[in-house]
Amino acid sequence: MEKENAKPVKKSVEKFRGEFKKSIITALVAAFGFLISLAWRDVIVEAVDKITALTPLHGKIISAIVITIISVIGILIITKVFSEKDENTKD
DSSP, X not given: OHHXXXXXXXXXXXXXXXXXXXXXXXXXXXXXXXXXXXXXXXXXXXXXXXHGGGSSSOHHHHHHHHHHHHHHXXXXXXXXXXXXXXXXXXX
């Protein structure tokens, strides 16, 4: 009888380990993404400042718009890739 009770517990522990591993991977990827964004921030701001030096608009507004557009496109691509992986995993 103990072996019968151990199966659901073992299955639950394995499921927890898998979810925990996914969470750790997600956190690490987010941390690396944050580091990358910090590294590119100054480059983007400097490039936008040079481009907008002749315009009446402030470079910070333009750089915020550019960064927002790039980020949204990145989020859409990542969401699509992961949703396709989830659909393939379920089949």
